Amino acid sequence: MNEQTIEYITVGTAAEARDIAILSRKAQHDGDAPALVWLGGYRSDMTGTKAVELDRFAAENGLACIRLDYSGHGASKGDFNKGTISRWLEETIAVLRHTAPKRIVAVGSSMGGWIALRLIEELRKDKHGPEVAGLLLIAPAPDFTFELIEPNLSEAEKASLKDRGYFEEPSEYSPEPNIFTRDLIEDGRNNRVLQGIIQTGCPVHILQGMQDADVPYSHALKLLDHLPADDVVLSLIRDGDHRLSRPQDIERMLAAAKSLVL
Structure with missing residues (x-):
């Protein structure tokens, strides 16, 4: 697997400019x-x-495989x-304009799944953007x-949002709070x-752990209700958590990717 060098593009202007890292x-x-x-998750x-x-599979x-870090994530700059x-959607679109693939399969993990669905909506409006061949x-x-955070805010968190403009919660994945x-x-x-109805216009494969403490599998079932017109496969993994990074989970991910690209 040949060595890759991080490339940067600048998105936004003046005070909103941030350098976005790409591995292509x-x-x-x-x-x-x-x-x-690849569209990664929150943090x-x-x-x-x-x-x-x-x-590696690519x-x-x-x-071809395109990876990016959103601003404030990984190797990218920005707050x-x-x-x-x-x-983060604006940055994703800018990266695709820069790398200029003709067709893509968007692979969205956690929050990246939301960005992938919004990306499809935006690309449908863009006559010059890539065709989405799979999701x-x-x-x-x-x-x-809206669905998972707002309904569960405590009074203290609501007060923090109002007074400080943010709230914190402990993270399972980092010593720093979310x-x-x-x-x-x-x-x-x-x-x-x-x-x-979400019109993706392409095959969709969803992998969801049933032991996911961050995004309950009922959320994947709700998403399914909004994808009635498409070729959709939902794989529920009984002992899977949110990360889905175990060897057997990676095998499932790559098998799904293979079905969409080869």
Whole structure:
């Protein structure tokens, strides 16, 4: 697997400018096989287990693979606390314009699943953007701010949002707490996808752990209700958690990816 160098592009102007990190692997042969596009989760980055394994799969099969870190994540610059779905979606679209794949399979993990669904909506409006050939969603968290956070806010968290503009909660995955800002929550309301029929126009494969403590599997079932017109496969993993990074989970992810690209 050849060594990759991080490339940076600048998204936004003046005070809103931020340098976004990209790892992009070119296809090894001509053809119309879609590029795999990795869209990570909240506070994750493009060097996590699933992202690296997806890139390895691409290398072994001569496929293009595009990974990015949203602003405030991983190798990208920018203030994490300014992050919103709209902002991170804007960066994703900018990366796709820069790398210019003709066809893609979007692979969205957790919050990346929400961004993938919004991405499809935006690309449908763009006559020059890539065609979406498939969608692979891993423990997807569409509308998580509206559906999973807002209904469960404590009075102390509501007060913190009002007075400080954010609230904190302990993270299972980091010694640093998760920070959820008022801007993230308000912007989330403007990016909801679980409101009507989601027209993806492509096959969709969803992997969801039934022991997921962050995004309950009922949320994946709700998403399914909004995808009635598409070729959708939902794989429920009885002992799977939110990360779905065990060897057997990676095998499932790569099998699903293979079904969408090869």
